[in-house]
Structures are given as C-alpha cells and as structure tokens.
Amino acid sequence: MRTITNHHFCNFLLFFIFLTIFPTISISADTLTATQSIIHNQTLVSPGDVFELGFFTLEHPGEWYVGIWYKNIPDRTYVWVANRDNPLANSSGIFKLEDGNLFLLDQGQNLVWSSNITKGENPVAQLLDSGNLVVREANTNNETNNYLWQSFDYPTDTLLPDMKLGWDLSAGFNRFLTSWRAIGDPSSGDFSFKLDYRGFPEIFLWNKQERKYRSGPWNGLRFSGVPEMKPIDYITFNFVTNQDEVYYSFSIANKNLLSRLIVNPTGTLQRLTWIPDTNQWNPFWYAPKDQCDNYGECGPYGICDSNASPVCKCPKGFSPKNQQTWNLRDGSDGCIRKTDLNCTKDKFLHLTNMKLPESTTSYVDRTMNIKDCEALCTRNCSCTAYSNSDIRNGGTGCVIWTADLIDLRQYTDGGQDLFVRLAASDLENGGNTTTLIIGITVVAGVLLLGLIAYVIWKRKAVKRRGKIQMKGPLERSQDLLLNEVIISSKEYSGESQPDELELTLFDFDTIATATNNFSDENKLGQGGFGCVYKGRLVEGQQIAVKRLSRNSGQGTEEFKNEVRLIARLQHRNLVRLLGCCSEMDEKMLVYEYMEHRSLDSVLFNKARSSLLNWQRRFNIICGIARGILYLHQDSRFRIIHRDLKASNILLDGEMNPKISDFGMARIFGGDQAEANTKKIVGTYGYMSPEYAMDGLFSAKSDVFSFGVLVLEVVSGKKNRGFYHSNSELNLLGHAWRSWKEGKGLELIDSTAGDTYQAHEVLRCIQVGLLCVQERAEDRPSMSTVVLMLNSDTATMSQPKTPGFCLGRNTLETDSSTSKQDESCTVNQVTVTMLDAR
Structure with missing residues (x-):
C-alpha cells in the first residue's frame, strides 16, 4: 500500500471540507485535470453523453467501486471497473489525477488502485464516447499513439467497439476479458477469453486453467470456428497480426448503435446489441452454443458434427481409439490411424467445411500457395495436415500441423478445406493398375461372400417366419x-x-x-x-x-x-x-x-431436499434448459418431448440433470411449427393450456412444462397438489401473486440454504413465469431462455398472466397413468381432459 505524505493529507482534508461546505460543486464534463478530483455523487460524462464514470455499489453496501457505464441506458450496464478486486469499504473515496497517474484512495488516504504510470508533463484524464478512459498531454489531440495510458488496455469483462483483444508484443502485455464473479460481484471470476498469438493465432475461452471453447484461427474473413460470423453492414470485424501486435477488434459504422461482447459469470460469450424500441439488450450471438463447441469433444483426430448422431466420427483411415467408450457415445479418446504412415508415399485426405484444428503449435507461411504447402508438408514426415491460412480470393498462405489434430469440427456451411495426411493404402487410387486389379478382386470376393450370407439369411428368415406364424x-x-x-x-x-x-x-x-x-x-x-x-x-x-x-x-x-429417438440423441443433459x-x-x-434417481425423489422429499442447495438447483435448471434446447433446435431431429416433469428428470452422482422418457415425444419437420392430436398425453400440472384444451402442441408446450419445473425447483413444491394456505391458488398462481406483490424471494425453498444470490433466484422465477404465460406466442423460445438464464445483464420483459388451474381438486395424485377424467379451469375456461397418460 502507498501512504500519502502529511502534506498531501492536509490538502485532501481541506478539499474534503470544501466539498462538504459546497456540495454542488462539479468538475468539467468529460475531463479531469491535476487540480480536480471525483468523489461520491460526482461523475465524468463523455462528450456525447454516451458513457459515464463514477463511484457505484452493487449488492453489498460495504463494497464500492469506480467504473464506467452507459449513461442513457435505464438498466445500468457496466463496461469497466477500476478496482474490481479491491473494493472500497464505503463511499468516502477520492479519484484523482496526480503526476500523470490516476489514483483511487480510501478515506484513510491509502492507495486502492492506480494506473501505475510515471510519465507526463501536463496530463489530463478524459472519458471518450468510445467508453475509453485515457490519460494524455493537455496540448495533444485524441490520437491513440499520444495516450499515456488508457482503460482499453486493461479490460474487465466487456469488449467495446474499437477495443483491442490480444497482445501488444512490443510492450509485452496481453489484453483479455475476465468474467465477473457473479452478477452483483465485479471481482475477477473463473472464466477468461484470451488470444494465444503462437503459431496460427486464435482465441480460447478458459475456465480457470481448462480450455472450454476455441474460436479457431482467423482465416481472412472470420474465425474458423465461427461460420456465422459473416459480413454485416454495420459491423466490421478486424484481425491484425504483425511483429508488434496481434489482436482482434470490431467496429460499428453507426455510432448510434450500441454493441458489446462480454464473458458472463457462467462462462458464456455473448454479443449483445441495444434495442431502443424495447429498452433491452438483444442477444446477437453466443458461444458455446452446442456440444461440438466444447473444446476437444471428440478427442485427437475425431471430428464433431452437431448434425450427426452420434456427433463424433472418425475420418477415413482412422478408427476409434477406445471402441467401448465410443459405442457409449463418449468420443473424448479420439481416433487412431488404421495404417502407419510411410512419409514420402503418404497421400492427403481432403476434408471440407472444417473448423481448423488447434493451431497454437502450427507453422504459418502467408506467402505460399496451396500446392507449395502440400509439397512442404509431403517433405516433412512430421506434418499431419495442411491448409490455407487465408480463404479469400480462392485461398492463399500455408498452415502446417505437426502434432495430433485436436478439436476438429465439420459444418454444413462455412469452415474451410483441410488436408489430413493418410497412408496411401487408406485412400482410393484409381490410376494404379495393380491397385485396380486388387480392388476388383476384393469387390468380387465381397459380392460372393454377400451372396452366401444372403442365402444363409434367407433360409433362417424362412424358418423364423414359420415359427412366427405358429405364435399368437x-x-x-x-x-x-x-x-x-x-x-x-x-x-x-x-x-x-x-x-x-x-x-x-x-x-x-x-x-x-x-x-x-x-x-x-x-x-x-x-x-x-x-x-x-x-x-x-x-x-x-x-x-x-x-x-x-x-x-x-x-x-x-x-x-x-x-x-x-433417444438412440440417435447425444447430449450431456439427456439420459x-x-x-x-x-x-x-x-x-x-x-x-x-443415475445415482440420485429422479428429481422428484429428491426435490419433494423432506429428508433429501437439503441435498439441493441453491447452486445445485440453479445448475439443474440451466441443465434442463440446455437439454430442451438441444431437442428443439440443435439435435438431428426437431423433437417435442410432451411429458417434461420432475419424475422424468434424472440426477447423476454430481446432481447433473438428464432428461428421460421419450415415449410420448414427437418429431417435427424442419418447417413445422405445431401439430394437433386427438389424444391428450402428458401429466396434469405440466400441460400447457392450448394442449390440455385443444390438443395443440408445439415447442412452446415444452416451454410451459419447463416453466413449471423451474418454479418447482425454486420452491420445492409441486404445482399439482400445492395450494397456498390462504387461497385456492396452485403453485403457478401463488408464484404469480408473489411476483406481482414484490415478494418473489418468499418462494425459495428453505432447504436450499441461505447462500443464494437474490438476483439469481428472482431471475429464475421471472424466467419461469415468462415460460408459463397463458398465450403460447408470449412464451420465449428455449434459445432465449438459455440466454436469459446465463446472462447477467439481459433485460427481460415482465411476465403476463400464467395459464394455471384455479380451484382445489380432490384428485391428489400426479401420476401420468391416471385414467380418470379431470375438470379444471384455465383462466376461467373449463376443460375436461380425456385419455390422460
């Protein structure tokens, strides 16, 4: 800690007394000079009223910070925090410029944070409309190379337009994003988004020391692993690599458009844009978004394809390294070669629409063409694959890999060509006469064996048919x-x-x-x-x-x-x-x-519900949401489950949720939005109104069931069979009334403990109520639900009246096998449901 001298202390004391006597005194709008300071209730405002800098506190009154936020956005959104890991104990701090250095001091004149520079003759600090806080000489303009210091070099969790993410190699420092610890806690969290400049540079999302997601290297147009990163009129993506610096940035042509890239506390990358008409941040892009975005999902040489089932496959000439785990749809061990390489006799397998493998150890020559690249790779017996470094204008440059190929992925659209080294015998070669003769012989042999096998099968089939005819x-x-x-x-x-x-x-x-x-x-x-x-x-x-x-x-x-269905589905949140x-x-x-059996056996069991603290409950909610999103959007088929309930959610040894029981599920076509059925199947208390009343089901029917599950997980109470002590409302009705009265936190189950964060609980309740709204069109899609659950800053709409049953029913069981008719009221409309499952 730095302690200020008595002379400085006296100056500070006089300054504080002066501000106490004249509390309305203000500083210059956007600039701080050596004779000015900022205290509580004073701010700097950028020239165009875009950003504001000042003191703020969040959920803990004893923790104060200096930060920058958007000035004209109602739901305050912070983009930078100076002292994120060293908060002030109260609001009696002072932020000032002295000797070219920015200082944050507490009430005891102890140094809390500084910009840590020692240069400048007549410096001033200025907050720019870009959100950048800069220190520059007073007599210079705002050219970047004249800055003595800038906040853009020390980002927190947010990347703003024209802000660099990456390395200044000449100065030897790295600009990277680090998530907040939690929504109300800006201290450094577990997740970081860092550019690795080695080899063919790319950006990694880290969870502490573990890679979670990889962007893929920049191929001239976009990152190899982000095929949806296509040119947009108002956003320009930039990637610069030279001997002085390697960085990524983006620019916005329309300065009235607000856009930012963040790493949220749950480890999700999000690009958000502000929509003035709705007064909320609109999710524009996020990652990881599916199973194949998980780093190394299919191991060395394994190719991940989210449109296939299972998602992992081995390329030609390779086979699973561990066949047993591969059969169980765990491809993390990857693939191994069927035939050893023979250097100069090897050939190359041409793969298309690929995310290039991890490239930090690769070799890059941007002057070569693809033919020279192939020749170089052929001569180097350690070379395992090659590709263009730039896909523009038909492709230029050369990238060569000499290690195992990790984190391969194939897209239906996007990606680029990759040439993988393979033994010549594993590739077809129609130009070699000997090989052709051998091939013809092999084919003839296979056909002969196939004919013999067919005759044997036919005889068995006849015998089997005869046996079957004798049976009932x-x-x-x-x-x-x-x-x-x-x-x-x-x-x-x-x-x-x-x-x-x-x-x-x-x-x-x-x-x-x-x-x-x-x-x-x-x-x-x-x-x-x-x-x-x-x-x-x-x-x-x-x-x-x-x-x-x-x-x-x-x-x-x-x-x-x-x-x-389920034999073709693979997701961590599906059984x-x-x-x-x-x-x-x-x-x-x-x-x-599943070690912990079904969710209802723990959640609704007083003796076991204490196993589910709030963090586990929140993880269960998010896991179920990801599983449903996979069914609705990311799986090979578009699947509506139709019977989501607590007893169909299984829990493994670590309390991770797995959706089960697909007996009632239905597959939708690619352009199909809804369907109708004469037979109502499902479970009372989880069925949406339009399904229970009219037999009309869609993805929004599952969304309704999910909303019921969310409120049950939060409260520990069943929707069916729960009635508030002072009314005839079921759980949905009670949750709706509590929300409207501002008593949402009263819903949380007492056995969840007291270590929960209030904003997280309220966010889940709000998401649950949005999902159970009576009108299907008002309910969010599951992709929006996942974003809302994982976003710290997303503005959510207020829920409308839920579709729920009013009136106590004497039928207390919630078994889906009940054959009895049941009458209930959905917002005053009576419906009798027949053929209950």
Whole structure:
C-alpha cells in the first residue's frame, strides 16, 4: 500500500471540507485535470453523453467501486471497473489525477488502485464516447499513439467497439476479458477469453486453467470456428497480426448503435446489441452454443458434427481409439490411424467445411500457395495436415500441423478445406493398375461372400417366419418389433436408407441376471410404462432397466418411439440409452444408471431436499434448459418431448440433470411449427393450456412444462397438489401473486440454504413465469431462455398472466397413468381432459 505524505493529507482534508461546505460543486464534463478530483455523487460524462464514470455499489453496501457505464441506458450496464478486486469499504473515496497517474484512495488516504504510470508533463484524464478512459498531454489531440495510458488496455469483462483483444508484443502485455464473479460481484471470476498469438493465432475461452471453447484461427474473413460470423453492414470485424501486435477488434459504422461482447459469470460469450424500441439488450450471438463447441469433444483426430448422431466420427483411415467408450457415445479418446504412415508415399485426405484444428503449435507461411504447402508438408514426415491460412480470393498462405489434430469440427456451411495426411493404402487410387486389379478382386470376393450370407439369411428368415406364424398375434408383434423400429426410422430421418441403430441388443437372461431376476430389492420405481430396476452387468457396469408392463396398452408404441429417438440423441443433459431387449413378450430398455434417481425423489422429499442447495438447483435448471434446447433446435431431429416433469428428470452422482422418457415425444419437420392430436398425453400440472384444451402442441408446450419445473425447483413444491394456505391458488398462481406483490424471494425453498444470490433466484422465477404465460406466442423460445438464464445483464420483459388451474381438486395424485377424467379451469375456461397418460 502507498501512504500519502502529511502534506498531501492536509490538502485532501481541506478539499474534503470544501466539498462538504459546497456540495454542488462539479468538475468539467468529460475531463479531469491535476487540480480536480471525483468523489461520491460526482461523475465524468463523455462528450456525447454516451458513457459515464463514477463511484457505484452493487449488492453489498460495504463494497464500492469506480467504473464506467452507459449513461442513457435505464438498466445500468457496466463496461469497466477500476478496482474490481479491491473494493472500497464505503463511499468516502477520492479519484484523482496526480503526476500523470490516476489514483483511487480510501478515506484513510491509502492507495486502492492506480494506473501505475510515471510519465507526463501536463496530463489530463478524459472519458471518450468510445467508453475509453485515457490519460494524455493537455496540448495533444485524441490520437491513440499520444495516450499515456488508457482503460482499453486493461479490460474487465466487456469488449467495446474499437477495443483491442490480444497482445501488444512490443510492450509485452496481453489484453483479455475476465468474467465477473457473479452478477452483483465485479471481482475477477473463473472464466477468461484470451488470444494465444503462437503459431496460427486464435482465441480460447478458459475456465480457470481448462480450455472450454476455441474460436479457431482467423482465416481472412472470420474465425474458423465461427461460420456465422459473416459480413454485416454495420459491423466490421478486424484481425491484425504483425511483429508488434496481434489482436482482434470490431467496429460499428453507426455510432448510434450500441454493441458489446462480454464473458458472463457462467462462462458464456455473448454479443449483445441495444434495442431502443424495447429498452433491452438483444442477444446477437453466443458461444458455446452446442456440444461440438466444447473444446476437444471428440478427442485427437475425431471430428464433431452437431448434425450427426452420434456427433463424433472418425475420418477415413482412422478408427476409434477406445471402441467401448465410443459405442457409449463418449468420443473424448479420439481416433487412431488404421495404417502407419510411410512419409514420402503418404497421400492427403481432403476434408471440407472444417473448423481448423488447434493451431497454437502450427507453422504459418502467408506467402505460399496451396500446392507449395502440400509439397512442404509431403517433405516433412512430421506434418499431419495442411491448409490455407487465408480463404479469400480462392485461398492463399500455408498452415502446417505437426502434432495430433485436436478439436476438429465439420459444418454444413462455412469452415474451410483441410488436408489430413493418410497412408496411401487408406485412400482410393484409381490410376494404379495393380491397385485396380486388387480392388476388383476384393469387390468380387465381397459380392460372393454377400451372396452366401444372403442365402444363409434367407433360409433362417424362412424358418423364423414359420415359427412366427405358429405364435399368437402378440408374440409375433414382439419378435418383429425391432425391425419395425429400424424401418420406421427411415420416415423420420428423411434419408433414402433407414438409419442403423448403434445400440446393444441384450438377451433376456443377461438382464435377468443383472437385476437379480427383477427382485424387489433392485426395484427403483414404477410408472405408466412399467417398472424400473437397478442392475449390474457381468463386467461391472451399473445400469437401469425399464421393463415394459405386459398389461400396458401404450407400451409397444412408447418402446418403439424411445428407441427410435433417444438412440440417435447425444447430449450431456439427456439420459443415455445403452441398449434394449425384445424377446417374446418382453420389451426392455437399458439406460445408464443415475445415482440420485429422479428429481422428484429428491426435490419433494423432506429428508433429501437439503441435498439441493441453491447452486445445485440453479445448475439443474440451466441443465434442463440446455437439454430442451438441444431437442428443439440443435439435435438431428426437431423433437417435442410432451411429458417434461420432475419424475422424468434424472440426477447423476454430481446432481447433473438428464432428461428421460421419450415415449410420448414427437418429431417435427424442419418447417413445422405445431401439430394437433386427438389424444391428450402428458401429466396434469405440466400441460400447457392450448394442449390440455385443444390438443395443440408445439415447442412452446415444452416451454410451459419447463416453466413449471423451474418454479418447482425454486420452491420445492409441486404445482399439482400445492395450494397456498390462504387461497385456492396452485403453485403457478401463488408464484404469480408473489411476483406481482414484490415478494418473489418468499418462494425459495428453505432447504436450499441461505447462500443464494437474490438476483439469481428472482431471475429464475421471472424466467419461469415468462415460460408459463397463458398465450403460447408470449412464451420465449428455449434459445432465449438459455440466454436469459446465463446472462447477467439481459433485460427481460415482465411476465403476463400464467395459464394455471384455479380451484382445489380432490384428485391428489400426479401420476401420468391416471385414467380418470379431470375438470379444471384455465383462466376461467373449463376443460375436461380425456385419455390422460
């Protein structure tokens, strides 16, 4: 700490007394000179009234900061904080310029923060309309090279237009973004966005010391891993690399447009633009946005494709390194070569629409063309791949990789060409006569073997058909069930050939042994589909087995639907289907085992609900949201779940949520927005009004169910069966009334502990109420929901009246298997729901 001399202390004391006597005295609008200071309730304002600098406090009254914010935005948005990791204990601080240095002192004259420069003859500090606080000589203009110091060189969590993100190599310092610790806490958080200038420069999002996301290198037009980064009339993206500096920036042509890039406390990158008409920040872009954005999702040489199922695949000439985990849809071990390389005889596999692999150890020559690049890579036996460094004008420059290729991704549109070194024998070569002869021989042999296999299969099929004809109708349908599932997948995939199900087929004896003959001790629960049992395979893996009840009228269709859908889905917040069994009249699904079972068994259990502190509840809400977003938008199919509820959310050993039970799910076409059904399936308390009343369902039906889940997770109460003690309102009605009366925090479950942050709880309640609004068109999409949950600064609209049931009902069970009719009122409109699932 720096202690000010007695002379300075006297000057400060006199200055403070002077300001006490004349409290209305103000300083120059945008400039601070050596004879001026700023204290509480005084600010600097940029010349165009765009930005303002001053003292502020957030959730903790004993923590004060000096920062910069947008002046004319109602919901104050901070873009820079001077003393983010060293707050003042109260508002009695002073911000001043002395000897060319900016100082922040507390009431005891102790140094809290400084710009840490020692140069300047007659300096002044000025706040510019760009949001940059600069120190410059008084007799100079605002040219950047005349700045003695600028806040743009020391960013916090926000990148503003014309602000550089990256390295000043001559000065040896790095400009990078670091998230806030929490919404109300501007101290340095766990997430940072840093440019690595080595090799072929690119930017990484870090979670402490772990890479979370990678932009890919700059290819002349955009970052290789951001194909949606296309030229826009009002935004220009810039990337500069030379011997003095390497940095990224963006510029805005229309100065009235406000745009910023932030790293929020939950580790999401967001570009936001201010919309004056709605008085809110509009999410323009965010990352990571899907499973393939996770760094190294498919390991070395593995290619991630979010449009495929599973998302990980090996390129030609490679195979999974760990086939067992690969079959379980864990591709993190990556791929290995089938054939060893032979240097000068090797060829190159041409991959298109690729995100280039991690490039920090690559070699770059911007003067080469692609032919010279290939020749250089061929001569270097360590070279594993090559590509153009710039894709403009047909492609120029050369990038060469000599290590394993990490974090590969393929897009349907965007990306660029990548040439991967491969053994010549792993590539087709039609120009070689010997190879052609060998190829013809191999093909003939394969055809002969195929013919033999077909004859054998045909004989078995005839025998099997004869056996099936001898069985009853139910037994015949069970034997043919899997074939029906595979054939019907053709209709949903939209492909000319039905998809192959990468699914293990278990025999009945294996599952019976694993579950101790389906003993009651192994029984985990029971639902409309049948019973669920815990089991352990011979190799030691724990499983959960869902056994279809023989008396279930809907079971066959549920079984086919679940196999058809979930076998092709892969997401960290969806339960993983390991395999199935269909023998005679037995139908079973085998899942990964979830240690904490279903959400309702913990959330609504007084003895176990204390396991869910607020942070876990918030993580569960966000995880469910990401899973639904994947179903609605990012999966291979567009899927409406139709039965989202607490009992269909499973929790693993770390309380991570997994959406389960896809028996009632429906696939939508690419341009389909909604559908209608005569059979209402689902669970009372979670169904949207338009679905319960008219059988009309869409993605917004799932949004409604999610909103109910959010309010249940926050409150620890069931929507169905919960009534406020002083009224006939159910949970949605009670939450709506509490919100309107400003008593939202009273909803939080007492077992969630007292370490929650009020703004986070209120944000979840507001999101929940927005999702359960009566009109489907008023509800947000799940992409908007995910952004609202992960954004510290997004302005959300106020919710309208929710669609909820009024009037106590004597039917207390919330089982989805109930066959009784139920009458309820949805905003005064009575509806009778039949065929309840």
